[in-house]
Amino acid sequence: MIRLCKMHSLIFFIIILQSCADKNDAGKTSLIWKDQKAVGISFPLKYTRNISSDSIAAFTEVRLLSENKSVGILGEFSIADQRVLFNPLIPFTHGLSYEIVVKGKQVDIFDIPKNESAKASTVIGIFPSADTLPENLLKIYLHFSQPMREGQSAKYVTLLKNNSDTVKAAFLDLQPELWNPERTVLTLWLDPGRIKRDLIPNKLLGAPLKKNASYKIIVSKDWTDVSGNSLNQSFTKTFITTGRDSISPDPAHWTILSPKKGTSESFKIDFQESLDHSVLLETLSVKNEKGEIISGKWQILDYEKACLFVPEQKWISGNYALRIETKLEDLAGNNLNRPFDRDITKKENKKKLGDFIEISFHIKY
Structure with a gap:
């Protein structure tokens, strides 16, 4: 009888734990999916306690966690069934982590899993495609096979001179970056302030490219696409430079x-x-x-x-x-x-x- 009572007590205890776990899961942040994209989240209204429903957007943020810092993302808040819904302007990115912040305090963290079924992206072209370019080249276009994660070019695109020296601050640091709507084509500007000869950056740093030199543009395979998958391989374009081109097309x-x-x-x-x-x-x-x-x-x-x-x-x-x-x-x-x-x-x-x-x-x- 004692053994039987202990067994019943154990079963009851397990049921209570399972019930609590289910309630805890229901009280956490949930992802909203559409066409394999995380297009929103839903989290308990209790996260925003003591905040009126019409003020939630003013005191609540969803932020991207990146390199020991967080960056707020744009989107819309709404309320349904005692839960707060947030729909970002652009779907969440696979493989990244985000936080929910209420009145400056973190209340939850959620991860967007990688889309393991997606095919790895590749660089399908870099333009200009010629291997001889003017030393005052202004723009470079990177073409990818699939939509890429934004804001990453400074980390994953490198310009080398004579196969050894990294050209520092060669590209204009634009935020947001210049992507086409599909996020498959990125425009990189070589810094115009260094190209134009009468401007201070040119006088202090010189032009990014020099005449009669050899250069390599390297796109690292560590760059991830919107599915959270890395490029299938690194991509390199080699070119040499000629003199300045200062004549308009005719x-x-x-x-x-x-x-x-x-x-x-x-x-x-x-x-x-x-x-x-x-x-x-x-x-x-x-x-x-x-x-x-x-x-x-x-x-x-x-x-x-x-x-x-x-x-x-x-x-x-x-x-x-x-x-x-x-x-x-x-x-x-x-x-x-x-x-x-x-x-x-x-x-x-x-x-x-x-x-x-x-x-x-x-x-x-």
Whole structure:
């Protein structure tokens, strides 16, 4: 009887513990998932005790924990079923930890697990793609196969000179970083203050790149994507530098190869120099004689020195125009209207072209 009573007492004790554990789990922070993304959290209203419902957002924060510090993230708070809901402006990042802070005090920590089923990301390209670049190169574009974690380029992108010396403060430290909406393309600016010769950073530190030197851009495999997975391998681009490019692109020197009527042949433009990869895709279009934009796709070729336009429908005979926005730049940031680094003490004789120019071409009958 005594043994039986002890056994019943033990079972009762275990049940009580399990019940308490279930209640404790219910009283913790929960993740809200959608399409394998953590799009929100839910935590007990008791975390915000003594705070009125309309003041929760004023006294409550969700912060990213990173390197012994925390950074607040933007989002919206709401209340439902005695729980507080928080939906971040951008989904939480896999593999990272966050904290909930109420009136300056941490009340909970939660982790976003890695998405182990996601395929590892890779660097699919670095632009400019040429292996010889001007010493006043302005921008570099990193293209990834999948969305990447933001705010990490300073840790995982390195510029080496002559295969040995790390170039310090080569890139402009922009926060937030310049990503496309999909977070698959990052724009890195080499510090313009060091490139422009009349500015103090240039005089103190010199230009990031020097003429007739060899450089490497290294993207570390330790960089993680939004699924929390590291790159499948590190990526390196090697190039050498030539002298400064201080001359604006001139469409008058471009070569245009017109297609034949009744075909879907591509329309080709040879720029005679490498132009900015990203801006190219935004600044060119083809119009018919009615002023209508022709639908089609652009393809960039030959180290960004040429491009093709492939129409969706067959060409018909008539007059056409290549429309070029004058914000189009070369690799040194010189656009069609003015060079990036110019002597402001000298008067410019070049006439401004306006927002765009057009080059006419004809498809014969």
